Amino acid sequence: xxxxxxxxxxxxxxxxxxxxxxxxxxxxxxxxxxxxxxxxxxxxxxxxxxxxxxxxxxxxxxxxxxxxxxxxxxxxxxxxxxxxxxxxxxxxxxxxxxxxxxxxxxxxxxxxxxxx
Amino acid sequence: xxxxxxxxxxxxxxxxxxxxxxxxxxxxxxxxxxxxxxxxxxxxxxxxxxxxxxxxxxxxxxxxxxxxxxxxxxxxxxxxxxxxxxxxxxxxxxxxxxxxxxxxxxxxxxxxx
Numbered sequence: 001x002x003x004x005x006x007x008x009x010x011x012x013x014x015x016x017x018x019x020x021x022x023x024x025x026x027x028x029x030x031x032x033x034x035x036x037x038x039x040x041x042x043x044x045x046x047x048x049x050x051x052x053x054x055x056x057x058x059x060x061x062x063x064x065x066x067x068x069x070x071x072x073x074x075x076x077x078x079x080x081x082x083x084x085x086x087x088x089x090x091x092x093x094x095x096x097x098x099x100x101x102x103x104x105x106x107x108x109x110x111x112x113x114x115x116x
Numbered sequence: 117x118x119x120x121x122x123x124x125x126x127x128x129x130x131x132x133x134x135x136x137x138x139x140x141x142x143x144x145x146x147x148x149x150x151x152x153x154x155x156x157x158x159x160x161x162x163x164x165x166x167x168x169x170x171x172x173x174x175x176x177x178x179x180x181x182x183x184x185x186x187x188x189x190x191x192x193x194x195x196x197x198x199x200x201x202x203x204x205x206x207x208x209x210x211x212x213x214x215x216x217x218x219x220x221x222x223x224x225x226x227x228x229x
Contacts, residue, residue: 003159031214042120042205042219056216091160095215103215104150104162 002026004108006092012114013082021077021111025094032075033105034067035091043091049075050098082115089113118142120208122220129196130228136192137223139206143187147209150217151180151191155202163191163204196227 005024013019025032031050035043036059045059051072060067064083069075079086089110097103121140129135141149148167154160164173169184177194193200203224207217 033216035217035219040221042122042207042221043217045216045218048214048216050214055214098214104165105215105217106162107152107160109157109159 004092004094004106006090006108006111008111009109010112010114012116015082015084015115017082018078018080019082019113021079021090021113023075023077023092023094023108025073025075025092026096026106027073029094029096029106030072030098031095031105032069033093033095034075034077035093036061037089037091037110039088043089046077046090079113082113084115087113087115118208118210118218120206120218120220122204122206122223124223125221126224126226128226128228131196131198133196133227134192134194135196135225136190137204137225139189139191139220141187141189141206141208141218141220142210143185145210146184146187147211149182149189150207150209151189152205152207153202154205154222160205193225196225198227198229201225201227 034046037043047067048056049069064080066078091110093105093107095105151163152160166182171182182189203222205222207219
């Protein structure tokens with residue numbers, strides 16, 4: 001079956017531009033996570049959705065970052081007025097569980113954002 | 117702030133060698149530990165979800181052990197093959213009920229033919 005997909009796979013933005021990154025989770029998966037991986041580091045949590053509800057946005061680095069999942073399926077991560085430090089791989093993951101400790105998360109291939 | 121550390125950061129081995137890497141994590145408030153393999157230009161792929169102290173899991177030539185009391189997990193690869201070349205990530209879940217992952221920085225494995 002189809003896995004998690006993300007688009008675009010690569011995005012180059014000029015500093016100050018707004019970008020929107022899309023995630024299509026596995027159909028029926030309730031939980032959706034966004035992670036950010038900077039060069040040389042492990043992925044870091046950004047935000048979590050359970051269906052359409054954003055239950056945790058504690059990892060969003062600034063108010064320039066905004067995420068939504070209006071119908072409980074597709075999610076969009078928006079970054080306003082991009083800065084060079086936003087350059088990273090943005091990973092989306094989905095899971096069928098709501099209490100997810102014992103359930104694997106299925107990851108998309110990521111969007112590599114480069115801010116010039 | 118949760119601290120998840122992996123070592124070594126990178127590793128070069130010859131085809132046929134066996135190898136292992138370490139993941140250390142907080143020993144308190146443990147829920148689960150995940151291992152992922154991430155090949156270049158692909159999606160991270162789950163290898164193991166480990167929940168019980170003393171857990172040992174195996175998938176082909178790859179196996180993992182878990183010690184929650186001392187806060188470490190080992191990943192072993194027996195008879196490495198070039199296709200095992202990837203970044204291996206461990207991720208800790210503690211203190212939340214919905215599965216938020218805290219990752220280590222990863223071990224980059226390169227297997228030379």
